[in-house]
Amino acid sequence: MSDRSPLPPVRLASEPELARDALATPLLSRAARLARWAGAGTRVDADGLLTEEQLPAAAGVLGLGGDGAATRTNQAWRTAVDTGLVGIADEEAGTVAAGAGLALLTGGSPHEVLAVWLTALQAVLAQAGAPGGEDPEAGAEFLDEVLATFYLLTAGEGGPGGGPVPLPVLAASVIVPGDMGEPTDDVLRQVSEAMMWLDERFRLLEAAGLVAYRPVDEELMTDAEEEPSTPVDEADVARYGMVRLTPLGLYGLRARLLEAGHEAPVVGDLADKGADALLDGTAAFPPAAAHAETEQWLARREPLVAARELLAAARGADPGAPLRRLRCQQALSLVGTEAEPALRDVLDDPELGGLARVWLTERGLDDVPAPSQEMIFWLTIDTVAAQLAAEGDSEELHALVKGLAEQHSGFFAAAWRVRHPRTADVLEAMGRLHPDRRIAKEARTAAFKARSAYGS
Numbered sequence: 001m002s003d004r005s006p007l008p009p010v011r012l013a014s015e016p017e018l019a020r021d022a023l024a025t026p027l028l029s030r031a032a033r034l035a036r037w038a039g040a041g042t043r044v045d046a047d048g049l050l051t052e053e054q055l056p057a058a059a060g061v062l063g064l065g066g067d068g069a070a071t072r073t074n075q076a077w078r079t080a081v082d083t084g085l086v087g088i089a090d091e092e093a094g095t096v097a098a099g100a101g102l103a104l105l106t107g108g109s110p111h112e113v114l115a116v117w118l119t120a121l122q123a124v125l126a127q128a129g130a131p132g133g134e135d136p137e138a139g140a141e142f143l144d145e146v147l148a149t150f151y152l153l154t155a156g157e158g159g160p161g162g163g164p165v166p167l168p169v170l171a172a173s174v175i176v177p178g179d180m181g182e183p184t185d186d187v188l189r190q191v192s193e194a195m196m197w198l199d200e201r202f203r204l205l206e207a208a209g210l211v212a213y214r215p216v217d218e219e220l221m222t223d224a225e226e227e228p229s230t231p232v233d234e235a236d237v238a239r240y241g242m243v244r245l246t247p248l249g250l251y252g253l254r255a256r257l258l259e260a261g262h263e264a265p266v267v268g269d270l271a272d273k274g275a276d277a278l279l280d281g282t283a284a285f286p287p288a289a290a291h292a293e294t295e296q297w298l299a300r301r302e303p304l305v306a307a308r309e310l311l312a313a314a315r316g317a318d319p320g321a322p323l324r325r326l327r328c329q330q331a332l333s334l335v336g337t338e339a340e341p342a343l344r345d346v347l348d349d350p351e352l353g354g355l356a357r358v359w360l361t362e363r364g365l366d367d368v369p370a371p372s373q374e375m376i377f378w379l380t381i382d383t384v385a386a387q388l389a390a391e392g393d394s395e396e397l398h399a400l401v402k403g404l405a406e407q408h409s410g411f412f413a414a415a416w417r418v419r420h421p422r423t424a425d426v427l428e429a430m431g432r433l434h435p436d437r438r439i440a441k442e443a444r445t446a447a448f449k450a451r452s453a454y455g456s
Contacts, residue, residue, distance in 0.1 A: 009265040009289040010155045010254060013247040019110035021248040022117035025209035027124060028083075028105075030062050030076035035085035035102045037061045043094045050077050051094070075127075082123040083116050114251070117209075121252050124208045128201045142174075142194075143201060144256075149174050151253045154245045167202075167216065167241030171195045195241060202243050210249035216241040271296040275309035278331070279324040283389070294331045307332060307339035311346055311356075317421050319389075321351075326386035329355045337363055354379030377418045380404065385422040388429055401433045405443075412446035416453070424450040 012018070022028055037058065043051045050058055050073070059069045062076060080086045084101030088094075104112045128143060153165055153173065171194040176183050183191070195216065202213040217239040245253070257264045270281045270293055278297050282290040298306050314328035315321070332339065332355075343359050346352040347369060354375050360368045371379075384404075387397045405411055415427060424447045431443035 007152065007257065007262055007264045008155055009267050009269075009285055009293065010250055011267045011289075011292065012251055012254070015110035015114060018248055018251050019113040019117075021209060021246070022113055023105065025117070025248070026207040027076070027079055027120055027209065028117055030072075031079035031083065031085055031120065032102065032105055033061055034058055034073075034076050035080045035098065038080075038086050038096050038098075040095070042096050044088065044096060045094065046091075048078075048081050048088055049074055079120045079123065083119045085116075117248075118252060118255055121208050121210065122256075124204065125256075128204045144260075146170065146174050146198060147253055148257065148262075150243070150245060151250075151257065155250055155254075164212070164214070164242040164244035166237050167195050167198060167243060168237075170243065171198060199241055202241070205249075209246060210252055212244045212246055214238060214242040267292045268296050269293075271300055273297075275306075275313035279310070279313050279327045280320065282327050283320065283323045290327065290330065291334075294327075294334060298331065298334055303335045303338040304342055307335055307342035308345075311342060311352055315349075315351055319422075322382045322385035322422060323389040325351070325355060325382060326390065329358070332359055333362075337365070340365060350375070350378065351382075354382075373414070374418070377415055378420055381415065381418050381420045381423050381426050384426045384429070385420075388426070393429075393433060398433050401430045402435065405430070405434060405436075405439050412442045416446035416450040418450075419454065423447075423454070 013021075023032075043054060045051055055070050055073055058077065059065065059073045062073060064072050080099075081088070084099040085105070086096050086102070087099040089097040101116050104116055108116075125143065125147075126140065150165065150170055153170065168191065171191045172183070175190050175194055176187055180187070199216045202211055203215060205211050206213040219239075254264045254266075265281075267289055270278045273281070275297075278294065282293050285293060301309070310328045310331050314325045316324065332343070340360070340363075343356040346356045349356070354371055357368055357371050384397070384400065387394070387400065391397060412427065416423065420426075427443050427447035427450060431440045431447060434440040434443060
C-alpha cells in the first residue's frame with residue numbers, strides 16, 4: 001500500500017483481551033504445546049525441523065492425524081522456533097532447549113505475549129505470501145496489498161464487529177482499476193484466480209487468529225477454469241468465501257502498517273491532548289469515530305473546563321477553522337448544562353456567538369439573545385464551508401444548499417456581503433450544486449461580487 005495518507009481510526013480491544021485471544025489461536029497454542037513437550041531427546045534436522053522419527057509423537061501431542069498432520073505439526077514447530085519458544089541448543093547434534101519466549105507466554109505481560117504473537121504472525125505471513133514455486137517478492141507484495149485494502153474496508157466505521165467481506169469483493173477491490181466501468185473478461189479471470197490464491201492463504205491466516213474465514217465452496221473450486229463470472233445472488237455469495245477481520249487481526253495489521261510507515265490512528269489517541277489537537281485530529285474522522293474520540297476526551301475533563309477549551313480552539317480564520325467549529329459544535333452537543341457559563345461568555349463573539357445561541361436554545365435555557373442578521377448569515381456560510389471540508393459534494397450538502405436558497409428569499413443578495421474568508425468559495429459551491437439553473441447563476445454572480453469586494 002503505497003499511499004501514506006492517514007488510515008481510518010480504529011477501536012482496539014484492550015491488551016489483556018488481545019493477549020488472551022493470541023494465546024488461544026491454534027498457531028500459538030500448538031507452538032506452546034510443542035515447546036513444553038520438547039526435551040533433551042528431541043531431535044531436529046539441518047533446517048531446524050523435527051526429524052521424521054519425531055513427527056508422530058509431536059502430532060500426537062497436538063491431537064493431529066490424517067494426511068495434513070505432518071504439515072501442521074511442522075508449522076507449529078517452526079512457529080515455536082521462530083518465536084523463541086524453543087531454541088536450537090546444538091545445530092550439529094540437532095538438539096533443542098527451552099527458549100525465553102515460553103516464559104513470556106506463561107508469566108509475561110499482555111504486551112509481551114502480543115509481541116510473541118506478532119513475531120509468529122510475521123513468519124506466517126512470509127510463508128503465506130510466497131509458498132514454494134512462486135515469486136516470493138511478488139506474492140508477499142500482493143498479500144500485503146490485499147491485507148491493507150482489507151484493513152481499509154473493515155477497520156473504519158464498522159470495525160471487526162461488522163459483517164464479513166465477500167472474497168470476490170476483496171479480490172476485485174485490489175485488481176479492478178478504480179476507473180473501470182464494466183470489468184473485462186480478462187480482469188474477471190484475474191479476480192477469479194486471485195480468489196483461489198487468497199482462499200488458500202486465508203485458511204492459513206485463520207489459524208493465526210488474523211481472520212475468521214468461510215472458505216470457497218469446494219464445488220466452485222472444480223469450476224475455477226470455466227468462464228469467469230461474478231456472483232450477484234446474495235443468497236449464494238457466501239459460497240465464494242467470506243472473510244472477517246478479528247479484533248486480534250485488527251491489532252496485528254495495524255502494527256504491520258505502522259511498521260511500514262503508515263499513519264494508523266486509534267480511537268483514544270487524542271484523549272490526553274489539548275482541544276486544538278482534538279478538533280484538528282478528528283476533522284477527517286468518520287462521524288462514529290469522531291464521536292467516540294470526543295467522548296473519551298470529554299470523560300477526562302470537567303464539562304465547564306472542556307467547553308472553554310473547545311471554544312478557544314474553535315476560533316480562527318484559517319482554512320481549517322470552519323470544520324474545527326463544526327467539530328466543536330458536535331463536541332459541545334455531548335456536554336451538559338454545566339457548561340452554560342462558557343457558552344454565554346462567547347455570545348458576542350462574531351465567530352462563536354451563533355453556535356453558542358444554538359446550544360443554549362436547544363437546551364431550553366432562558367434569556368438567549370436573538371442573533372443579528374449578520375450573525376445568521378455568517379454562521380450559514382461557516383456551516384456550509386465546514387460541510388464542504390468534511391464531506392465534499394455529499395447528498396446532505398446538496399439538500400442543505402437547496403434548502404437555504406428556497407427558505408431565504410434574497411439569500412444571495414445578502415450572502416455575498418458576509419465578511420467570512422470562505423464566502424466566495426461557498427457561493428461558488430452553491431452555484432455548482434444547486435439543481436435550478438437560475439438559482440445556480442445567482443450563486444455564481446454572488447461569488448463574483450464577493451471576490452471583487454473582498455478578494456476572498
